[in-house]
Amino acid sequence: MSDKYAWAPIRTEPAYRVAAQALRTRIVTGEIAVGSVLPSETAMAEMLEVNRSTIREAIRLLEENGIVARKPGGKKLFVTIPTRADLSERMTTAMVLQEITLEELWATMIALEPAAAAAAAGNATDAHITALEANLKATEANIDNKESLLELDLEFHELIADACGNRALQLSREPIGSLFYPAFDAVFSRLNAGERLLVAHTRIVDALKARDRETAVEWMRKHIVDFRRGVELANLDMSRPAKGASH
Amino acid sequence: MSDKYAWAPIRTEPAYRVAAQALRTRIVTGEIAVGSVLPSETAMAEMLEVNRSTIREAIRLLEENGIVARKPGGKKLFVTIPTRADLSERMTTAMVLQEITLEELWATMIALEPAAAAAAAGNATDAHITALEANLKATEANIDNKESLLELDLEFHELIADACGNRALQLSREPIGSLFYPAFDAVFSRLNAGERLLVAHTRIVDALKARDRETAVEWMRKHIVDFRRGVELANLDMSRPAKGASH
DNA sequence: TGCATCTTTTTTGTCCGACAATCCGACATA
DNA sequence: TATGTCGGATTGTCGGACAAAAAAGATGCA
The missing domain is CATH 1.20.120.530 (GntR ligand-binding domain-like)
Structure with a gap:
């Protein structure tokens, strides 16, 4: 009966995920080159107009994806290619x-x-x-x-x-x-x-x-x-x- | 000169990563069953004695790994199997x-x-x-x-x-x-x-x-x-x- | 100039506290 | 049984704070 209309469920993506996606696309499209170093967390937070905590969660997503990483014992965040x-x-x-x-x-x-x-x-x-x-x-x-x-x-x-x-x-x-x-x-x-x-x-x-x-x-x-x-x-x-x- | 001794570089893993690892092992060993629901963030934070922010970052790692997830539009965190x-x-x-x-x-x-x-x-x-x-x-x-x-x-x-x-x-x-x-x-x-x-x-x-x-x-x-x-x-x-x- | 050492500035990791939104379950009501 | 209401529990997001460590800069010396 209510099948008469197709209801698209309303759903909002959390900000940390859209932030991650924003960064990801910039990386796979090559806008941010592989091997280059990303801006600081605070800088990125300002750019995307979110809190640093949010950016950090976004970074964790990319990090686990293997497309960003820090050199051991280093602070700078690099764009990398996922290891085998x-x-x-x-x-x-x-x-x-x-x-x-x-x-x-x-x-x-x-x-x-x-x-x-x-x-x-x-x-x-x-x-x-x-x-x-x-x-x-x-x-x-x-x-x-x-x-x-x-x-x-x-x-x-x-x-x-x-x-x-x-x-x-x-x-x-x-x-x-x-x-x-x-x-x-x-x-x-x-x-x-x-x-x-x-x-x-x-x-x-x-x-x-x-x-x-x-x-x-x-x-x-x-x-x-x-x-x-x-x-x-x-x-x-x-x-x-x-x-x-x-x- | 100080090459006389082999120094193992001291390096501490960030807490969010050890927290993630702690949860991960509990999951793959079956201690936390697949399909079951995890405690709340605050609860987990208390258990592992870290701040909620830290736990959240840990969760992001597991989340991107696909071994935990929330049902769409839900708050509870479930243990899941990574999708194809x-x-x-x-x-x-x-x-x-x-x-x-x-x-x-x-x-x-x-x-x-x-x-x-x-x-x-x-x-x-x-x-x-x-x-x-x-x-x-x-x-x-x-x-x-x-x-x-x-x-x-x-x-x-x-x-x-x-x-x-x-x-x-x-x-x-x-x-x-x-x-x-x-x-x-x-x-x-x-x-x-x-x-x-x-x-x-x-x-x-x-x-x-x-x-x-x-x-x-x-x-x-x-x-x-x-x-x-x-x-x-x-x-x-x-x-x-x-x-x-x-x- | 090039290099080593010291200083200052950034940046990260971690914590604390706060608050709106909203999900969840219980309960009451029609 | 289905619907309306309420309150607690949780999440997402924010702001601010601080120690430790890294990066960048400044200094001195060969």
Whole structure:
């Protein structure tokens, strides 16, 4: 009956949020350049004609967004670009709260990691290769040290992501990779996965060196599939949330 | 001279940040349940023995993180789970600021979208199929209306993502999809891509209905490759940043 | 001039107190 | 049951204050 009229609910945005938005637009449009320093709080408060407290709350919003920051131990407020780690952490906590399952994470990984390997085959520089080879050596040396192995495996995949030179890909896979940590841990501590892991990693690096895209992709795929088998052999439930990501 | 000793720089975290962290840990550990309502600002200020202004700044941090929020037009503060749109927007602005190229976005998309199609072939419910068919009908009806076509295409891919039931995948592809908007726009306004698009979409939905995973993946792949050709035919530079993603 | 040290001015982080708006629940009334 | 009224609780915003630390300026010296 009252559906006859469409009522737009009246609602006022708090000032701290419109202030934040005002600053944000000035930043993304480039009016305030990235890297430049913002005016003092009092100055901004005067410009926007609000109290300093209000401006401070607005700044907190942008700060958590990662688009403004202070250098450690400094007072000046700079315009910055959100860090990868920054975004990744946010994504990660969101995924933890949503109780995303290992199954979901894995399905995403098997899509992203081979793609990263493919791109890396095309874009990896000598520096990247060197870093990867160092990682291989370390893996070989710590083949029986479960803990180091865990770290090294994670590092390996991050190096591949770095080498692929695709920042969108990096941003997408990082939070997921970090969520695998506990699962990795379980697998490594129950299975002797070191050998298989090293073989796969080695093959991948070899393929990158030869710029052999197909092989790199294929071994990465195998590697991820292998991980899944490891998870199942370790009696982990793929359909359960992969929680507990508090470093 | 004083280099003889390694001085760990003394640095105090501002109170508003430790307060935020205190609340955050209580939330992610489950001590404060998701969906429950937090104490009033004054109450929290008393508990943590800080001023209300400080607590308010802490709340702004969590608020922007999306883990606390107020119901629209309400005063009570609830513990919430970050929305997809929420995270997506953050990611998007980050990508804009980093000036990520179309090339990078596309490479990520061609990894994610077929994966989404694959999962959708297994998990799509009748409701999902119905929504997709409605989208197809609308596309057919608006085959010449470039603007609607753009919206509908975006919607189609989001429906696929919904249907795949993989939240990790959804979280990963959403920000990237939204960044394609301007490129889509350019393609649609210069090329007559409607027919090809409709064919691909139809084939995909048919495959989903038949639970034919292979076909769904293959057509999705073709569809994305096709988009790339469209971009090139429209004379867009894949290696230029895809900026201008304001909502 | 360039550099190191001292001084002054800004600026931030934190506190206090205040007040209008308005949401929320209780209660009374028709 | 639905509506009108009231009072307490809370939020958003403001103003002012102050110590500590950083930034900017001034000074002296090589």
